[in-house]
Amino acid sequence: MMEITEKYIKKIETPVALRTQDLAVYYGDKKAFAEGTIEFPQHQITALIGPSGCGKSTFLRSLNRMNDGIARVEGQILYHGLDINNDQINIYELRKHIGMVFQHPNPFYKSIRENITYALKYHGVKNQSVLDQKVEESLQAVALWDEVKDSLDKNGKQLSGGQQQRLCIARAIAMEPDILLLDEPTSGLDPVSTRKVEDTLQELKQKYTIIIVTHNMQQASRSSDYTAFFNLGQIVEFDETSQIFTAPHVQMTEDYVSGNFG
Amino acid sequence: MNPKKTSRIAKHVIYGSVGLLVILLLFLIGYILITGLPGMSWHFLTSVSQSFEAGGGIRDQIFNSVYILILTTLISFPIALGVGIYLAEYAKDNWFTSLLRTIIELLSSLPSIVVGLFGYLLFVIKFQIGFSIISGAITLTFFNLPLLTRSIEDAFRAVPLDQRQAGVALGISKWKTIMGIVFPCALPKILTGVILSAGRIFGEAAALIFTAGQSNSVINYANWNPFSPTSPLNIFRPAETLAVHIWKVNTESILPDAHQVSSGSAAVLIIVILIFNFGARWLGNVVYRKLTATDKER
Amino acid sequence: MDDIKQKLLSKSKQTTEDWRGKILCYACLSLIIVLIVSILYFIVNRGTATFTQDHLSLTQFLTGKQWNPGHHQVGALPMIVTSFLVTILAAILATPFAIGVAIFMTEYAPRKETKALRAVIELLVGIPSVVYGYIGLMVVVPLVRKLIGGTGFGILAGTLVLFVMILPTVISLTADSLKAIPVSYRQAALALGATKWQSIYKIVLRAALPGILTAIIFGMTRAFGEALAVQMVIGNAVLMPKGLGTPTATLTSQLTSQMGNTVLGTVSNNALWSLALVLLLMSLVFNLLIRVITRKGAIK
Numbered sequence: 001m002m003e004i005t006e007k008y009i010k011k012i013e014t015p016v017a018l019r020t021q022d023l024a025v026y027y028g029d030k031k032a033f034a035e036g037t038i039e040f041p042q043h044q045i046t047a048l049i050g051p052s053g054c055g056k057s058t059f060l061r062s063l064n065r066m067n068d069g070i071a072r073v074e075g076q077i078l079y080h081g082l083d084i085n086n087d088q089i090n091i092y093e094l095r096k097h098i099g100m101v102f103q104h105p106n107p108f109y110k111s112i113r114e115n116i117t118y119a120l121k122y123h124g125v126k127n128q129s130v131l132d133q134k135v136e137e138s139l140q141a142v143a144l145w146d147e148v149k150d151s152l153d154k155n156g157k158q159l160s161g162g163q164q165q166r167l168c169i170a171r172a173i174a175m176e177p178d179i180l181l182l183d184e185p186t187s188g189l190d191p192v193s194t195r196k197v198e199d200t201l202q203e204l205k206q207k208y209t210i211i212i213v214t215h216n217m218q219q220a221s222r223s224s225d226y227t228a229f230f231n232l233g234q235i236v237e238f239d240e241t242s243q244i245f246t247a248p249h250v251q252m253t254e255d256y257v258s259g260n261f262g
Numbered sequence: 263m264n265p266k267k268t269s270r271i272a273k274h275v276i277y278g279s280v281g282l283l284v285i286l287l288l289f290l291i292g293y294i295l296i297t298g299l300p301g302m303s304w305h306f307l308t309s310v311s312q313s314f315e316a317g318g319g320i321r322d323q324i325f326n327s328v329y330i331l332i333l334t335t336l337i338s339f340p341i342a343l344g345v346g347i348y349l350a351e352y353a354k355d356n357w358f359t360s361l362l363r364t365i366i367e368l369l370s371s372l373p374s375i376v377v378g379l380f381g382y383l384l385f386v387i388k389f390q391i392g393f394s395i396i397s398g399a400i401t402l403t404f405f406n407l408p409l410l411t412r413s414i415e416d417a418f419r420a421v422p423l424d425q426r427q428a429g430v431a432l433g434i435s436k437w438k439t440i441m442g443i444v445f446p447c448a449l450p451k452i453l454t455g456v457i458l459s460a461g462r463i464f465g466e467a468a469a470l471i472f473t474a475g476q477s478n479s480v481i482n483y484a485n486w487n488p489f490s491p492t493s494p495l496n497i498f499r500p501a502e503t504l505a506v507h508i509w510k511v512n513t514e515s516i517l518p519d520a521h522q523v524s525s526g527s528a529a530v531l532i533i534v535i536l537i538f539n540f541g542a543r544w545l546g547n548v549v550y551r552k553l554t555a556t557d558k559e560r
Numbered sequence: 561m562d563d564i565k566q567k568l569l570s571k572s573k574q575t576t577e578d579w580r581g582k583i584l585c586y587a588c589l590s591l592i593i594v595l596i597v598s599i600l601y602f603i604v605n606r607g608t609a610t611f612t613q614d615h616l617s618l619t620q621f622l623t624g625k626q627w628n629p630g631h632h633q634v635g636a637l638p639m640i641v642t643s644f645l646v647t648i649l650a651a652i653l654a655t656p657f658a659i660g661v662a663i664f665m666t667e668y669a670p671r672k673e674t675k676a677l678r679a680v681i682e683l684l685v686g687i688p689s690v691v692y693g694y695i696g697l698m699v700v701v702p703l704v705r706k707l708i709g710g711t712g713f714g715i716l717a718g719t720l721v722l723f724v725m726i727l728p729t730v731i732s733l734t735a736d737s738l739k740a741i742p743v744s745y746r747q748a749a750l751a752l753g754a755t756k757w758q759s760i761y762k763i764v765l766r767a768a769l770p771g772i773l774t775a776i777i778f779g780m781t782r783a784f785g786e787a788l789a790v791q792m793v794i795g796n797a798v799l800m801p802k803g804l805g806t807p808t809a810t811l812t813s814q815l816t817s818q819m820g821n822t823v824l825g826t827v828s829n830n831a832l833w834s835l836a837l838v839l840l841l842m843s844l845v846f847n848l849l850i851r852v853i854t855r856k857g858a859i860k
Contacts, residue, residue, distance in 0.1 A: 066431060080564050092574040093567050095433040102431075106424035109447045118442070119432035168428070175432060269757035276668060279660035280677070283731075286724065287680050290687060293695060344588025352585060362589065365596045371843045372599070373785025375812050379819065379836050380599045383606065387824060404595060411592075435574030437581030458686075465688025468787040472819055508690045509788050512697055513817070521698075528691050535686050
C-alpha cells in the first residue's frame with residue numbers, strides 16, 4: 001500500500017486565474033479527493049496527471065460546480081476574489097465563465113451552426129449577424145472553419161471524432177469563458193486528431209486559462225506549461241511541466257513519470 | 263430416448279409452433295379482410311348507420327373514433343410527458359419513486375372495463391355530463407397514461423447522458439436542457455410510442471361503452487360550431503365509436519345485415535391499426551435518421 | 561473585475577426555470593396519484609355497498625350459486641369460477657406454445673427472422689379485442705358447436721379466444737426473459753457436451769423461470785380482465801359451468817351486459833359493482849404476485 005509522505009506545491013508568481021483552498025470531495029461518506037490547495041496561472045495550460053481513480057477528474061468537475069447534486073464539495077474555490085463553492089453563487093453564470101469540454105465528444109444532435117449558437121441564444125444573444133460572426137470566430141479558433149464552412153447545416157454528429165471534439169471546444173469558447181476545463185479530451189481520438197486538438201489548445205492559451213486532465217504523459221509534457229501530479233485522491237506535486245518531467249521534487253512523482261507505476 | 267434425437271424432435275416442435283403462430287396471424291388478418299373488403303363501398307363509409315334495416319354505413323362511427331382518439335392524445339400527452347420526464351430525469355432512487363412506479367403499474371394492469379366503469383361513475387353519474395365524447399376521451403386517457411408514460415420515459419432514458427452534461431456545462435438550466443436538447447433527441451421514440459398508443463385507443467371499446475355511449479345523436483357535418491348540439495365537434499354529445507359499433511351490432515342488434523356491417527367495420531378498424539403500426543415504424547425511422555443524420559453524405 | 565463578481569452573485573433566471581419545470585412535473589404526478597386513489601376509493605365504496613347498505617352476506621356472495629339480485633340473491637360463485645377457469649385454461653394452452661416460439665426467437669432464429677417475428681407479435685397485440693370477439697363469434701363458436709355440440713357458447717370458446725389474445729404478450733415477455741440469460745450459460749453447457757436442447761431445457765429455461773412465470777401471470781392478468789371478446793362468446797347465462805360447451809358468464813361479461821340495465825343505488829346495481837371490486841382486487845393480487853416473483857428471482 002502506497003502512502004503519500006511528501007508533497008511539493010509550487011507557489012505561482014505570475015497572475016493567478018483560479019485557486020483552490022483545502023478542497024475536498026465526498027461521494028456519500030467516501031472521500032474521493034482531499035486537501036487540494038493549488039493555484040492555476042492565468043493564460044497558461046496546466047495539466048492534471050495521475051493514475052486512474054486518483055481523483056483528478058473529480059477535482060476538475062468541482063471547479064465549475066458540475067459535481068453539484070452528485071458529490072459534496074468542501075473547501076474554497078477562489079475566482080476573482082470570490083469563493084465560488086458557495087450557495088450564493090449563480091452557478092449558471094459561473095459556467096459561462098468557466099467552460100468545460102468532456103472526455104467523449106458530445107455535440108448536440110443539431111446542426112453545426114446550432115451547436116455553437118444554441119447556448120448563446122439562450123443567454124440572450126439575438127442579433128443574427130453577431131451569431132454568424134460568433135460561429136465563424138469560434139470555429140476559426142479551433143481550426144475547424146475551413147473544414148465545415150460550407151456545411152454548417154450538417155448535423156454535428158456527422159463529423160469525425162476529432163472534428164466533433166473540436167466543435168465541442170468551439171462551442172465552449174463561443175461563450176467567451178475565462179477558464180476552459182478539459183476532461184481527457186483526446187482519450188477517444190486517433191493520433192492525428194489528438195495532435196490537432198493539442199495545436200488548438202496552444203492557440204487558445206493566448207486568451208484562455210486552460211486546465212486539462214490527461215491520461216497521456218506525452219501530451220502533458222509536450223503541450224502544458226504547468227503540471228499537477230495527483231495520486232490517491234491528493235495533489236502530490238505541482239510545478240512547471242519541465243521541472244516535473246526532468247527533476248521532480250517528490251520520489252513518487254519521479255516513479256510515475258518514469259513509468260515505474262500507474 | 264437418446265439426447266440427440268430429443269434435441270431434433272424439440273427443434274421440430276419449436277419450428278412447428280412458430281409456423282402455427284404465423285398461420286394464426288395470417289388467418290386473423292386474412293379473415294377480416296376477405297370477409298370485410300367485398301362489402302366495402304363508398305356508400306358504407308359515408309352513410310349513417312341504421313338500427314333496424316339493412317344498408318347502413320359507419321360514417322359517424324369513423325368520425326367519432328378519430329375525434330376521441332385526437333382528444334385523448336391531446337389530453338394524455340402532456341400529462342404523460344410530465345410524468346415521463348420526472349421518472350427519467352428527476353426521480354431519485356427512493357420510496358416515493360418506487361411508490362410512483364407501483365401506482366403506474368397498477369393503473370396499467372387494471373382491466374379496461376373497470377377503468378370504464380370508473381369513468382361512468384365519475385363523469386356520467388357524479389358530474390352528470392352524461393354519455394359523451396369528453397367522458398369517453400378522459401376515461402381513455404386514464405387507460406392510455408401508463409403505457410404512454412413508460413414509452414416517454416424509455417425514450418428519454420435512451421438519450422446519452424453526455425447531452426445533459428453538455429447543456430448544463432454551458433450554463434443552461436436543467437429544465438431547458440431537458441426540453442431543448444434532450445427532448446428533440448427523444449422525439450422519434452416518443453412519436454413511435456404515441457402512434458402505437460393511438461392504435462390501442464382506436465381499437466378500445468370496453469372503456470367506452472359506458473362513457474362515450476352506444477348510440478349517436480344526429481350530426482350535421484356542415485355545422486362546425488362546437489357548442490351546437492348537432493355539431494360533430496360538440497364534446498358533450500353521445501358518440502358510438504367504430505369498435506363499440508362492432509360489439510353493439512354483434513350482441514344487441516337485430517340488423518338483417520349485422521354480419522356484413524360488422525365485418526366491414528372490423529376491416530376498417532384493422533386497416534387503420536395496420537397503418538398506425540407501420541406508420542409508427544416508418545415515422546420513427548425517418549425522424550431518427552434526420553436527427554442523427556446516420557445517412558452520411560448522401 | 562467587480563462586474564464579474566456582481567454577475568456571479570446575481571439571481572439566476574435558470575433557478576426559476578428549473579422550479580417551473582419541476583412544478584409542472586409534480587402537477588402531472590399528482591394527477592396520476594389522485595387518479596389511482598379515486599379509482600380505488602370509488603370502486604371500493606360502490607363495491608362494498610352490497611354488504612354495508614343492502615346487508616347481504618359476503619359468504620353468500622362468494623359461495624352462493626344463485627344470481628338474482630332483484631330477489632336479493634347475489635351468489636357470484638358461477639362468475640368467479642368461470643373467470644378463473646377461462647383464465648387458467650387459456651394460460652395452460654398459451655404457455656407451451658409461447659415458450660416454443662420464444663425459444664425459437666432467442667435460440668434458433670437468425671436476427672432477421674426474430675425481427676420479423678417481433679413485428680408479427682406486435683401486430684397481434686395491436687388487434688383490438690372486439691375484433692377477436694367478432695372472429696370468436698364467427699369462427700370459434702360454430703367450430704365448438706360442431707366439435708362438442710350444444711350452442712357453442714361457453715368456456716371452451718372463451719378459452720380459445722383468450723388463448724389467442726394473451727399469446728403475444730406471453731411470447732414477448734418470455735422471449736425477453738430468455739434473452740436476459742447470459743450467453744456464457746449456454747456455452748458452458750455446450751462445452752460440457754450437452755446437446756442444444758439439453759442446454760436450453762436444463763439451463764436456459766431453468767434460469768429464466770421467474771421471468772417466464774411473470775410472463776404467464778401478465779397474460780393471466782389480461783385474460784382475467786378482458787371483457788368484450790369474452791362476453792361475445794361466453795353465452796351470458798349466470799349458471800355454474802357444467803361443461804366446456806354450456807353458456808355461462810364471467811365477472812367481466814356480466815358487468816358488460818348488465819351495467820346498462822340497472823339503476824344506480826339498487827341492489828342489482830350494487831351487486832354489479834361488487835363484481836367490479838372483485839376484478840380490481842384480483843388485478844391487485846396479480847400485481848403483487850409479479851412483484852414477489854421478480855423480487856425472488858432477483859435475489860437468486
